[in-house]
Amino acid sequence: MSVPYELLAELSVATPSKIVLLVMDGLGGLPRPETGLTELATASKTHLNALARDSVTGLSQPIVPGITPGSGPAHLALFGYDPIACNVGRGVLSALGIGFPLGATDLAARINFATVDDQGRVTDRRAGRISTETNRELVGLLRQIRIPGVDIFLETESMHRAVVVFRAPNLRADISDTDPQHTGVLPHRVIAHHPEAELTAAIVNQFIGEAGRILADQSPANFVLLRGFATYPKLPSLSDLYKLRPAAVATYPMYRGLGRLVGMDVLETGETFEDEVRTIVENWDRYDFFFVHYKYTDTTGEDGNFEAKVAAIEEVDRSLPLLLSLKPNVICVTGDHSTPSRLREHSWNPVPFLLRGAYEIPDDVEEFTEKACQKGTLGRFPAQQAMLLMMGNARKLEKFGA
Amino acid sequence: MSVPYELLAELSVATPSKIVLLVMDGLGGLPRPETGLTELATASKTHLNALARDSVTGLSQPIVPGITPGSGPAHLALFGYDPIACNVGRGVLSALGIGFPLGATDLAARINFATVDDQGRVTDRRAGRISTETNRELVGLLRQIRIPGVDIFLETESMHRAVVVFRAPNLRADISDTDPQHTGVLPHRVIAHHPEAELTAAIVNQFIGEAGRILADQSPANFVLLRGFATYPKLPSLSDLYKLRPAAVATYPMYRGLGRLVGMDVLETGETFEDEVRTIVENWDRYDFFFVHYKYTDTTGEDGNFEAKVAAIEEVDRSLPLLLSLKPNVICVTGDHSTPSRLREHSWNPVPFLLRGAYEIPDDVEEFTEKACQKGTLGRFPAQQAMLLMMGNARKLEKFGA
Numbered sequence: 001m002s003v004p005y006e007l008l009a010e011l012s013v014a015t016p017s018k019i020v021l022l023v024m025d026g027l028g029g030l031p032r033p034e035t036g037l038t039e040l041a042t043a044s045k046t047h048l049n050a051l052a053r054d055s056v057t058g059l060s061q062p063i064v065p066g067i068t069p070g071s072g073p074a075h076l077a078l079f080g081y082d083p084i085a086c087n088v089g090r091g092v093l094s095a096l097g098i099g100f101p102l103g104a105t106d107l108a109a110r111i112n113f114a115t116v117d118d119q120g121r122v123t124d125r126r127a128g129r130i131s132t133e134t135n136r137e138l139v140g141l142l143r144q145i146r147i148p149g150v151d152i153f154l155e156t157e158s159m160h161r162a163v164v165v166f167r168a169p170n171l172r173a174d175i176s177d178t179d180p181q182h183t184g185v186l187p188h189r190v191i192a193h194h195p196e197a198e199l200t201a202a203i204v205n206q207f208i209g210e211a212g213r214i215l216a217d218q219s220p221a222n223f224v225l226l227r228g229f230a231t232y233p234k235l236p237s238l239s240d241l242y243k244l245r246p247a248a249v250a251t252y253p254m255y256r257g258l259g260r261l262v263g264m265d266v267l268e269t270g271e272t273f274e275d276e277v278r279t280i281v282e283n284w285d286r287y288d289f290f291f292v293h294y295k296y297t298d299t300t301g302e303d304g305n306f307e308a309k310v311a312a313i314e315e316v317d318r319s320l321p322l323l324l325s326l327k328p329n330v331i332c333v334t335g336d337h338s339t340p341s342r343l344r345e346h347s348w349n350p351v352p353f354l355l356r357g358a359y360e361i362p363d364d365v366e367e368f369t370e371k372a373c374q375k376g377t378l379g380r381f382p383a384q385q386a387m388l389l390m391m392g393n394a395r396k397l398e399k400f401g402a
Numbered sequence: 403m404s405v406p407y408e409l410l411a412e413l414s415v416a417t418p419s420k421i422v423l424l425v426m427d428g429l430g431g432l433p434r435p436e437t438g439l440t441e442l443a444t445a446s447k448t449h450l451n452a453l454a455r456d457s458v459t460g461l462s463q464p465i466v467p468g469i470t471p472g473s474g475p476a477h478l479a480l481f482g483y484d485p486i487a488c489n490v491g492r493g494v495l496s497a498l499g500i501g502f503p504l505g506a507t508d509l510a511a512r513i514n515f516a517t518v519d520d521q522g523r524v525t526d527r528r529a530g531r532i533s534t535e536t537n538r539e540l541v542g543l544l545r546q547i548r549i550p551g552v553d554i555f556l557e558t559e560s561m562h563r564a565v566v567v568f569r570a571p572n573l574r575a576d577i578s579d580t581d582p583q584h585t586g587v588l589p590h591r592v593i594a595h596h597p598e599a600e601l602t603a604a605i606v607n608q609f610i611g612e613a614g615r616i617l618a619d620q621s622p623a624n625f626v627l628l629r630g631f632a633t634y635p636k637l638p639s640l641s642d643l644y645k646l647r648p649a650a651v652a653t654y655p656m657y658r659g660l661g662r663l664v665g666m667d668v669l670e671t672g673e674t675f676e677d678e679v680r681t682i683v684e685n686w687d688r689y690d691f692f693f694v695h696y697k698y699t700d701t702t703g704e705d706g707n708f709e710a711k712v713a714a715i716e717e718v719d720r721s722l723p724l725l726l727s728l729k730p731n732v733i734c735v736t737g738d739h740s741t742p743s744r745l746r747e748h749s750w751n752p753v754p755f756l757l758r759g760a761y762e763i764p765d766d767v768e769e770f771t772e773k774a775c776q777k778g779t780l781g782r783f784p785a786q787q788a789m790l791l792m793m794g795n796a797r798k799l800e801k802f803g804a
Contacts, residue, residue, distance in 0.1 A: 002466075353524060357727050358747070360751070361751075362771060363773075363776055373775075379462070380466075380783055385468070388469060390468070392469065392470065392750040393468070399470045399747075400465060400472060400486075400489075401471060401472035401473075401475040401485070401489050402473070402490075402491070402495050402512075402630055
C-alpha cells in the first residue's frame with residue numbers, strides 16, 4: 001500500500017522534533033568464507049550494537065528482492081519515494097552531483113572520455129582513467145562546440161567522467177546511449193526512441209561528431225561516450241511532503257545532488273565521518289531532518305577490500321557517541337544498498353536497519369549485523385517505509401481518517 | 403499485492419463454518435517505564451495466552467508503518483478493504499454511528515457546537531462540552547432551518563457533537579471544513595474545491611448563517627462548526643465479496659455504523675463484554691461471521707489510564723471461555739490500532755494479532771503480548787490481509803487458477 005503525496009502533505013505537521021538518517025553507503029555485506037562473518041559482523045562496533053539494543057531493527061529492502069539498485073533509486077526509496085516510479089537518470093545525478101543548476105527543460109548526460117583506434121573502435125571505455133586535471137583541459141577544448149539554438153554546458157566530474165547539459169526547447173530524454181559497453185566495437189550512434197526525439201538525437205550526434213574532431217589528436221582520451229540522458233525529474237520536496245526543514249551532509253557530490261533533488265539544504269563538510277558529525281553539531285538548531293551520508297563503506301566494498309570496509313564501519317562507530325549526544329528524537333542507521341566486498345559491486349541483498357525512537361518497543365536484537373537484524377521486529381521491509389516510520393516516531397504525522 | 407473485488411467474489415463460497423473476529427479497540431500499547439511492560443503484558447490473561455499458544459500470531463499493521471489510523475480506516479482494513487482507497491469521511495461515520503439511514507446522495511457532516519465572541523471569533527471549539535441534554539434542545543432549535551430544495555436532518559451525537567445531513571440532488575463532498583482548529587480566529591467559510599461544488603458550499607454557508615442567528619442568544623453554545631463533509635461510500639458488502647452472513651456486536655454507535663457500512667446485521671447488545679458474548683451465543687445459528695467490538699481498551703488508553711486498560715483486557719479474558727465454548731472454526735483476536743495509555747491517543751504501532759484455525763501450524767509464541775507477537779510467524783503484516791486469512795481457514799475460498 002503506498003501513500004499518495006496529497007495525503008502525506010495533509011497529514012504531516014512541522015514540529016521541533018529532530019530526525020537523523022545515517023546512510024552508510026553499501027552497508028550490507030556477505031560472509032568471508034574463512035570466518036563466516038560479514039564486514040559488519042567482523043567490525044568492532046560497541047556503539048552501533050548498543051544503539052541496536054535500544055532500537056527496532058530489521059532488513060531494509062531497497063527496491064524488491066533480487067533487484068540491485070544504483071545510488072539514485074536506493075536513496076530515493078529511503079527518502080520515501082517510490083524508487084521505480086521516480087527513477088532519476090544518470091545524467092541528472094551527475095549534474096546534481098557537481099552542483100549544476102539544472103533547469104526544467106535541460107537534458108543532461110554523463111560523458112566518459114574514451115580511447116578509440118584509427119577505425120573508430122573503442123579500445124578503452126575510460127581512456128586509462130585520465131587525471132581530473134587532464135579532464136579539465138579536455139572539457140575546456142570541448143566548450144568551443146557551438147550548435148545553433150542550443151546552449152551547451154560542460155563540466156568535469158572526476159578522472160574520465162564529465163557532464164554535458166543541453167539547453168533548448170523540446171529536448172527529450174528518450175534517446176539511446178552511445179557507450180557500447182564493450183571494447184573492439186564502434187560507439188553507438190544516438191537513436192531516438194520516439195519520433196519527437198529525432199531532433200534531440202540529431203543535436204547530440206552533432207555534438208559527438210564535433211567532439212571527435214576536436215579530440216582527434218589527443219591521447220589517450222580521443223573520444224567521448226555519452227549515456228544516461230535525462231531531464232530533471234519533478235519530485236515534490238521533503239518540505240512539500242513532510243513539512244521538514246531538511247539538510248544533507250555528504251562528502252561526495254552525487255549524494256549532495258540527491259539531497260538537493262528532494263529539497264535539502266546541502267551543508268559544507270569535510271572528508272571524515274567525524275567531520276560530518278561536527279557539521280551536524282554546528283547546524284543542529286537550523287534543521288529538523290539530517291541526512292548524513294557516509295561513502296567509504298561502499299568504496300571499500302567496490303574495491304573488494306574486506307578489511308578496509310571493516311575499518312570504515314569502525315570509523316563510523318567511533319564518532320557515533322558525538323552524534324547521539326545531540327539527542328535526536330529519532331535516529332535511523334542503515335545503508336542505501338549492500339556492497340559486499342566479495343562481489344566488488346552493489347547487490348540486491350537487504351540492508352541492516354535500526355531505528356531508535358521513544359515510541360517503539362525494542363526487539364531482542366543484541367547487535368547490528370545482517371544476521372541479527374534478520375530477527376528484528378521490522379522483518380524484511382521496503383526501504384520506502386523507513387521515512388514514514390521516522391515521521392511517525394517524531395510525532396510529525398497526524399491521524400489518518402476519523 | 404491486493405486482490406480485486408471481482409476475484410474475491412468469484413473465489414468465495416458460502417459454507418456452514420463460522421468465523422469470530424474480536425476487535426479490542428486500541429489494543430496495542432507501549433511499556434510503562436517502571437516495569438518495561440505494556441498494558442497487555444501487565445494484564446492477567448490466562449485464556450488469551452492459552453489461545454495464543456494454539457494460534458498463529460503476528461503484528462497487524464493498520465495502514466502503513468508510521469501512519470496513525472482513525473477508527474474508520476482501521477476497521478475497514480480489518481474487514482479486508484484498502485483503507486486508503488476506501489477512506490470514509492467523519493460525517494458519514496458520525497451519521498452511521500447514530501443509525502441515520504444515509505441515502506446515496508446525502509451529504510453528511512459532523513457539527514461541533516462552539517462558542518464565539520461578539521466579533522465572531524471562536525473562543526471554545528466545543529462550547530465547554532455542553533451536556534447531551536442541552537445538545538438535544540439546540541438541535542431542536544436548528545431543525546427550524548429551511549433551505550428551498552434541500553432536506554436537512556439534524557441529530558444529536560453526544561455532548562457538543564451532532565450530525566447534519568443535507569439531502570438534495572448533486573451535492574458534493576469536496577468542500578472545506580469551517581472548524582479553524584484554533585481559538586481566537588473566525589470560523590472558516592465553506593469553500594468549494596471544485597466548480598461543481600459551488601452550489602453545495604452555498605447551501606452549507608446559508609445553513610451556518612441561519613444557525614448562527616438562531617443560536618445567537620444561547621450560551622455557551624452560540625455557533626456551529628462543521629467538518630468532515632462526506633457522501634456515502636459505495637463499498638461492496640461482505641456478502642457481495644465473501645458470501646458471508648455477517649453480524650456486528652458493538653456497544654458504541656460508531657462501530658455499529660461501520661458494521662452496517664459493510665453490510666453487517668447490527669445486533670442489540672449490552673454494555674459489557676460478557677453482554678456482547680451472550681449476544682453472540684443467542685445469535686450463533688443465524689450468522690457465519692461475527693464482528694465483536696470491545697471499546698474500553700481504547701477509551702481507557704485515551705484517558706491515559708494504564709491500570710484501567712489492564713482491567714479492560716482482563717474483562718475480555720474472563721468471558722473468552724464462553725466465546726470459545728461456541729467452537730468457532732476460526733477465531734481472530736486483535737485491535738484496530740494501538741492506543742498506548744502513555745500517548746493518550748491512537749498510534750501507528752502495529753497491533754498484536756492471533757488467529758486460531760484448524761489449518762495453521764501454531765508458532766512458538768507463548769503469550770499474547772506486543773513483544774511475543776513480534777516473533778509470530780505472521781510477522782508484521784497489513785491488517786487488510788487478516789480477512790483473507792480468516793476466510794481461507796474457514797475453507798470459504800476456492801482455489802485460484804488451474
